[in-house]
Amino acid sequence: MKSRRIVLPETREALQNLYPAAFQNPGYLRLLEYLLFGTFVDKTNEDFLVIDARTLARLEGREGQVQSRNYVGKHMLEDFQRDVAPLIIENYQYTGGRARIVRRLEAPELSRILHREFTAPRVERTARGVYLETGRSPPKQSRIQATQARLARQEQAEHIAQELDANHPAAALLTFLNTQPTTALKRIIASNFDSAVSTVVNHPEMLLATKRYNLRLLHDVGQDLGHNPAPLYRPSLGDRTVRLFPVEGSYLSLSRDIRKALLSGCDEFDLNAAQLTLSAHIWKIPSLTAALGDRRLHLLGPWALLGQQAGLPIEGPIRPSFRQKVVLKRAVYALLFGAAEKTVQGYLLEGTEGVPGLTQAQVEQLMGSDLMRDILVARRDRQKQIQAEGGITTVFGKWVPLSPGKTGRDHRSLMAEEMQAYELYLLKPVVDYLLHIGSDEVTIAAWQHDGFTLHFKDNTKRARHNKHINQLVKDRAVNDLGMPKWQVELERVTLD
Numbered sequence: 001m002k003s004r005r006i007v008l009p010e011t012r013e014a015l016q017n018l019y020p021a022a023f024q025n026p027g028y029l030r031l032l033e034y035l036l037f038g039t040f041v042d043k044t045n046e047d048f049l050v051i052d053a054r055t056l057a058r059l060e061g062r063e064g065q066v067q068s069r070n071y072v073g074k075h076m077l078e079d080f081q082r083d084v085a086p087l088i089i090e091n092y093q094y095t096g097g098r099a100r101i102v103r104r105l106e107a108p109e110l111s112r113i114l115h116r117e118f119t120a121p122r123v124e125r126t127a128r129g130v131y132l133e134t135g136r137s138p139p140k141q142s143r144i145q146a147t148q149a150r151l152a153r154q155e156q157a158e159h160i161a162q163e164l165d166a167n168h169p170a171a172a173l174l175t176f177l178n179t180q181p182t183t184a185l186k187r188i189i190a191s192n193f194d195s196a197v198s199t200v201v202n203h204p205e206m207l208l209a210t211k212r213y214n215l216r217l218l219h220d221v222g223q224d225l226g227h228n229p230a231p232l233y234r235p236s237l238g239d240r241t242v243r244l245f246p247v248e249g250s251y252l253s254l255s256r257d258i259r260k261a262l263l264s265g266c267d268e269f270d271l272n273a274a275q276l277t278l279s280a281h282i283w284k285i286p287s288l289t290a291a292l293g294d295r296r297l298h299l300l301g302p303w304a305l306l307g308q309q310a311g312l313p314i315e316g317p318i319r320p321s322f323r324q325k326v327v328l329k330r331a332v333y334a335l336l337f338g339a340a341e342k343t344v345q346g347y348l349l350e351g352t353e354g355v356p357g358l359t360q361a362q363v364e365q366l367m368g369s370d371l372m373r374d375i376l377v378a379r380r381d382r383q384k385q386i387q388a389e390g391g392i393t394t395v396f397g398k399w400v401p402l403s404p405g406k407t408g409r410d411h412r413s414l415m416a417e418e419m420q421a422y423e424l425y426l427l428k429p430v431v432d433y434l435l436h437i438g439s440d441e442v443t444i445a446a447w448q449h450d451g452f453t454l455h456f457k458d459n460t461k462r463a464r465h466n467k468h469i470n471q472l473v474k475d476r477a478v479n480d481l482g483m484p485k486w487q488v489e490l491e492r493v494t495l496d
Contacts, residue, residue: 005033006129006138006223011117015132018109021083027076028084029133030059035087035105036114039217039249046209048090048101051077073100104212118215119201122193122222153228154179160247164235169242169396169424173431174233177244177447180439182230184455188445189229189251189262193222196254196262203257207354214258221251221262233447240413241420242396243449252446263445263453265494267466270451271426271473272489273302275336278422281483283378287371289484303328310358310366323355336419338383338412341367341376383411394421423450426481426488429472437465466492 007015015022015032022028035049042048056073074091081087088103130137157178164171200206200214221229231250236243246252251262260268271277273292280288292302303325307314312324331347339347345367351357358366366372386392391401392414400417403409424431427450434442434454441461446453456462470490477488 004138004223005037005132006125007117007132008120008125008128009130009135011113012130012132012135014109014113018107018113019084025083026133027060028080031056031076031080032084032105033132034059035102036110037216037219039213039220039253041213042101045101046207046213048103050099051102052099077102118219119197122190122225125222149228153232156232160232160234168235168239169421169428170235170244170431172435173447174235174244176435176439177233177444180230180443182228184443184457185445186225186229188265188455189221189225192262192264193218193225195264196258199261200258205354206255206257210255210354214255217249217251217254218258218262220249231446240409241417242394242424243420244447252448259446263455266445266453266455267462268446268451268453268493269430269469270491270493271423272491274423274426274450275333275419276302277483277488278419278426279336279375279378281481282418282422283375283382285374285378287374291371292484306332306366306371309369309371310362312358312362324351324358326353326355327351327357335375335379337416338379379415382415386411386414392418394418395425396421420449422481426473426476427452429476430469433469433472441465 015036019032022032034051034055038049040050040055042050051073053073056076060076077087077089085105090101160178161175164174197215197218200211200218203211206214231252232247233244234247236245251259254262276288277292279285280292291305304314306328307324310328327348330352331344334347335341335344345363348363348366349357349360386402391399393399394417398421400409400414402411402414434444441457442465443455443457444452445455456465470492473488473490474485477483478485
């Protein structure tokens with residue numbers, strides 16, 4: 001396995017001076033690259049990288065030994081610590097289902113080297129960059145190389161498509177996403193790249209570890225821009241949801257604010273509080289349906305409504321913004337997908353994404369409100385109904401039986417699939433419309449379950465397309481699902 005990482009020549013020279021032994025051993029150098037630039041972070045601590053046996057074998061060029069179970073990853077780590085630099089490692093826990101993780105290398109001089117590398121203008125790295133492994137300048141991409149990159153992507157897309165049945169509700173969408181031309185997207189990302197980097201560096205609320213993660217991911221995006229700027233999507237493993245997921249390592253993994261900066265100039269659409277809205281319909285919660293369908297409360301927005309229930313200071317009559325919105329969303333979505341009440345309360349108290357949680361009094365006030373009690377009762381009733389019927393039938397007609405056990409399907413899994421099927425059902429007319437107008441008129445820059453980002457190539461048709469898309473969702477919700485007029489809204493924001 002050869003490394004294709006491109007860095008500034010002064011970055012390579014500084015790293016070679018700091019870790020000379022790594023540049024004498026290809027395996028060491030690839031591990032060093034992973035420790036410095038890798039983005040497969042531990043979910044509980046972004047300062048740690050997941051480094052399982054498969055990853056180590058790939059870095060060492062010994063993938064075949066993993067298949068035969070004849071590879072011991074810790075030997076590579078022990079040798080690296082002896083010859084290159086000490087590491088902080090937390091070994092895997094088989095019973096806890098936790099992979100081995102390793103802390104990123106840290107040193108004041110290293111931080112300065114990487115900051116300069118990550119924040120350098122994109123055109124500078126393009127003009128002066130060298131391969132980390134060899135120090136040689138990469139050749140300018142020829143037509144042959146461009147064709148090879150396109151064919152490699154096409155082959156990967158075809159392999160992914162084979163995982164999905166042709167009758168799957170998202171099959172046509174998956175094909176469109178993975179085969180659409182990438183020229184327009186490449187141009188958008190290139191023009192916004194440095195602005196996205198600046199957004200990370202100057203973000204007032206982002207945690208340092210999250211900033212580092214986003215800078216590394218942007219570095220990867222810059223590496224791929226010349227040949228593969230668009231993300232690839234794949235279906236869920238085991239066909240447990242109609243949702244499509246991006247293959248790891250694309251710009252879709254960036255924090256929301258950074259992704260918005262990178263896709264500036266596109267139109268972003270979002271089903272406002274989709275799961276909350278759908279639960280009111282699927283579980284038949286009159287109080288929640290009434291609240292979401294009320295014109296005055298509709299202007300306020302569902303999250304501000306819940307914030308008021310918790311006693312949070314909400315200012316403004318029309319979609320007010322407040323910091324704890326992300327905390328409420330995380331907790332309420334966990335509740336809707338079956339999390340225990342104590343778990344939900346814990347999410348509300350601990351906060352998320354650097355935003356502090358609610359106070360104990362606010363949590364008790366929210367969880368004790370009539371609205372939240374109605375949601376909890378309706379969820380319990382739906383679980384009982386699933387138990388009595390032995391499973392669910394999704395809105396697309398798929399029967400999913402209950403099958404308890406480690407590899408089976410419990411109530412939570414079935415309720416999530418049911419909700420996510422409705423999610424795509426609401427957006428299916430939009431999908432059909434986008435496929436109809438085709439890639440000559442639109443690029444889908446991002447598809448994220450209950451939202452998507454579009455770039456229309458003819459700006460004079462943009463307003464007409466946007467209006468029609470919004471009406472399609474309204475008609476689906478009101479005419480096909482019988483939902484109140486104000487209950488479903490597809491919000492659109494032009495990113496800038």
